[in-house]
Amino acid sequence: MVWLARLKKVLSVADGDRELMHAQLRAFSRHVPLLYFILLVNTAAVAVTHLDSAPAWLSLYIPATLGALCVLRCVRWWRRRNQTMTDAQAVRELRGVTWMVGLFGVAFSGWSLLLFPYGGAYQQAQVAFYLATTLVGCMFCLINLRKPALLLLCIVILSFPGFLVANGSPVFFAMVVDMTLVGVALAVVIQLYSRTFADAVHAQRELRASQQNTQRLSDDNYRLANLDSLTGLPNRRSFFAALSAIAEQALATGGGFNVGLIDLDGFKQVNDIYGHASGDLALQEVGARLLSIGETGLMFARLGGDEFGVLVRHKLSNEALVELGQRICDALSQPYLVAGNVAELSGTIGWAAFPEAGSTVAQVFERADAALYVGKENRRGMPVIFSTEHETRMRRLSLVTQELRHADLDAELFLEFQPIYDLLTRRPIGLEALGRWHNARLGMVRPEEFIRIAERSELILGITDVLLRQALAEVAQWPADLYLSFNLSAIDISTSARARRLIDIVAASGVSPHRVTFEITETALTRDFEQARSAMTMLKQAGCRLSLDDFGTGYSSLSYVHRLPFDAIKIDRSFVTDVDTNSASKKIIKSVIDLCRNLGLECVVEGLETPLQAQVVKALGARAVQGYLFSLPMRASAVGTFLWTALAQSHAAETHS
Numbered sequence: 001m002v003w004l005a006r007l008k009k010v011l012s013v014a015d016g017d018r019e020l021m022h023a024q025l026r027a028f029s030r031h032v033p034l035l036y037f038i039l040l041v042n043t044a045a046v047a048v049t050h051l052d053s054a055p056a057w058l059s060l061y062i063p064a065t066l067g068a069l070c071v072l073r074c075v076r077w078w079r080r081r082n083q084t085m086t087d088a089q090a091v092r093e094l095r096g097v098t099w100m101v102g103l104f105g106v107a108f109s110g111w112s113l114l115l116f117p118y119g120g121a122y123q124q125a126q127v128a129f130y131l132a133t134t135l136v137g138c139m140f141c142l143i144n145l146r147k148p149a150l151l152l153l154c155i156v157i158l159s160f161p162g163f164l165v166a167n168g169s170p171v172f173f174a175m176v177v178d179m180t181l182v183g184v185a186l187a188v189v190i191q192l193y194s195r196t197f198a199d200a201v202h203a204q205r206e207l208r209a210s211q212q213n214t215q216r217l218s219d220d221n222y223r224l225a226n227l228d229s230l231t232g233l234p235n236r237r238s239f240f241a242a243l244s245a246i247a248e249q250a251l252a253t254g255g256g257f258n259v260g261l262i263d264l265d266g267f268k269q270v271n272d273i274y275g276h277a278s279g280d281l282a283l284q285e286v287g288a289r290l291l292s293i294g295e296t297g298l299m300f301a302r303l304g305g306d307e308f309g310v311l312v313r314h315k316l317s318n319e320a321l322v323e324l325g326q327r328i329c330d331a332l333s334q335p336y337l338v339a340g341n342v343a344e345l346s347g348t349i350g351w352a353a354f355p356e357a358g359s360t361v362a363q364v365f366e367r368a369d370a371a372l373y374v375g376k377e378n379r380r381g382m383p384v385i386f387s388t389e390h391e392t393r394m395r396r397l398s399l400v401t402q403e404l405r406h407a408d409l410d411a412e413l414f415l416e417f418q419p420i421y422d423l424l425t426r427r428p429i430g431l432e433a434l435g436r437w438h439n440a441r442l443g444m445v446r447p448e449e450f451i452r453i454a455e456r457s458e459l460i461l462g463i464t465d466v467l468l469r470q471a472l473a474e475v476a477q478w479p480a481d482l483y484l485s486f487n488l489s490a491i492d493i494s495t496s497a498r499a500r501r502l503i504d505i506v507a508a509s510g511v512s513p514h515r516v517t518f519e520i521t522e523t524a525l526t527r528d529f530e531q532a533r534s535a536m537t538m539l540k541q542a543g544c545r546l547s548l549d550d551f552g553t554g555y556s557s558l559s560y561v562h563r564l565p566f567d568a569i570k571i572d573r574s575f576v577t578d579v580d581t582n583s584a585s586k587k588i589i590k591s592v593i594d595l596c597r598n599l600g601l602e603c604v605v606e607g608l609e610t611p612l613q614a615q616v617v618k619a620l621g622a623r624a625v626q627g628y629l630f631s632l633p634m635r636a637s638a639v640g641t642f643l644w645t646a647l648a649q650s651h652a653a654e655t656h657s
């Protein structure tokens with residue numbers, strides 16, 4: 001009983017390494033046909049040579065039964081060869097193979113021993129040879145299953161002394177010794193091989209694990225590279241990848257798609273007023289609202305900052321596109337609750353269709369951008385579909401950009417000056433420098449146009465430098481009590497280095513910084529408020545004055561006045577146009593004049609064209625004024641004569657009074 005328990009233990013299938021077990025069974029499965037082939041052929045050969053000498057039950061029936069069993073096992077293997085096994089099935093299978101090897105080992109060895117006495121010397125040698133070669137063959141077929149192989153070896157080796165007893169010849173004694181030594185060598189080989197096999201399986205497992213790890217890392221990288229981490233939307237890169245893929249498909253199938261560009265209005269204000277953390281929350285909310293549009297075939301992406309992209313994978317009619325755009329705009333214009341504050345944002349969309357608007361991704365994108373550009377100018381918070389009118393604008397835009405890029409700025413740019421008057425003394429107190437550009441190909445280009453285009457690129461920096469130098473050269477010739485008012489762009493105050501450059505140009509001109517007023521529009525402040533504030537503080541510390549231009553055309557003006565070191569405010573001419581007829585305009589001008597008085601700021605009223613307007617604003621308390629009524633902008637060469645006449649006139653008036 002004890003030996004049976006031990007045998008069971010030895011033959012038990014360790015279930016520690018499931019993967020190894022499966023690998024062993026898979027490898028063994030490939031050897032099964034060879035195993036039964038060896039058994040069948042070798043057994044048949046021995047049975048045939050003993051047909052005459054041994055009884056039929058021994059030379060025919062037993063080998064036939066064993067052969068049939070082998071065939072049955074072979075058929076079973078054939079039917080199951082491609083099945084995948086569960087762990088439990090594999091354990092059972094391995095156990096079954098071990099027992100089967102044991103039983104077959106006993107059966108075939110026992111049969112050989114029984115047959116042995118019936119043959120002559122040759123036949124006996126054949127039986128011993130049969131057992132030895134069959135053992136070696138089967139052992140190699142079982143090389144992946146260490147325990148069954150060793151079990152078979154034990155059974156066969158233990159049966160060999162039986163031949164010795166039955167025959168008593170020293171030849172057989174030598175064979176037994178020889179066979180035992182070969183058996184030991186086989187056991188060592190099997191042991192070493194099974195270790196190598198296990199190592200290979202482990203190495204494969206480690207390799208797979210490391211491949212999975214690499215895959216996971218590469219998936220993470222892919223996600224990081226293709227998703228915007230703030231909103232979780234696809235980023236610019238994946239948006240363009242999707243555009244390229246769909247464009248290729250559309251070109252191949254003759255299909256189409258639509259591209260939309262969304263720009264948020266009011267986002268900068270949220271950032272400036274409530275801080276960047278609130279700005280981030282607002283962007284996340286924008287992402288969530290876009291996703292909630294949830295229509296099939298739509299892809300939203302964050303392209304950067306407050307710019308988002310939409311890809312409509314199928315072709316929509318213009319009406320459907322406007323309707324979809326309007327739904328997106330409506331979703332974006334609902335109030336945003338960020339960190340306890342209610343923020344107002346809206347989105348403008350520019351749409352362009354492929355292939356109508358452009359036959360490459362870059363073209364369609366550019367045209368959606370052109371539609372957005374037009375939308376931002378005229379139809380904020382609404383969808384705009386790219387049209388030929390935009391095409392004309394875009395052509396002009398690229399033409400002007402091109403010319404501006406290659407222009408000889410020193411030769412082509414010049415200034416006109418428009419005086420700023422004191423209504424009480426009727427004397428000019430300063431002059432505003434207005435940039436002019438004459439290009440050989442384009443002729444005169446309006447400042448609104450070229451300045452805006454130059455602001456889109458960094459070309460404006462060069463323009464500011466050239467114009468500021470020209471302006472300061474003129475100021476040096478004016479009476480010392482006149483100041484220069486010079487317009488700056490947002491980019492001019494977007495970094496400290498740029499502010500420094502302006503200060504250096506003023507210093508190099510020899511003009512006292514106190515005679516230089518820099519005009520900054522409200523919209524220039526919406527880019528990066530903090531940066532603008534620090535640049536303005538630098539200009540102020542250098543002794544220059546600062547003026548808030550076009551007051552009343554943007555939003556949150558009062559908050560800017562309050563938080564920035566301004567010396568003056570220029571009331572936009574839109575309030576002046578109807579000041580003599582519109583009481584609302586009158587009230588606004590009056591309250592701004594009062595506000596300036598209270599804050600100790602100078603107030604300049606721009607755009608006076610009629611004596612009546614001048615009379616009304618004077619009655620409202622205005623002193624500093626500017627407009628065609630007093631003087632059109634004039635060339636630098638005309639300023640000297642103008643000033644001389646103006647001063648003479650005011651002297652005459654003083655003397656007269």
Ligand code: C2E
Binds near residue numbers: 433447467487549628
């Ligand atoms: P702004 O700074 O508000 O300049 C005043 C604009 O109003 C000038 O137009 C001027 O000619 C015009 N103006 C003056 N009085 C009257 C009036 O009584 N009636 C009417 N209808 N218009 C009047 P301009 O020269 O065409 O300049 C337009 C804008 O372009 C300027 O508005 C300013 O924002 C920008 N700009 C002009 N020169 C420069 C420059 O050198 N640098 C920068 N960054 N911007 C400039």
Ligand code: MG
Binds near residue numbers: 432519549
């Ligand atoms: Mg101005």
Ligand code: MG
Binds near residue numbers: 549550570572606
């Ligand atoms: Mg102005």
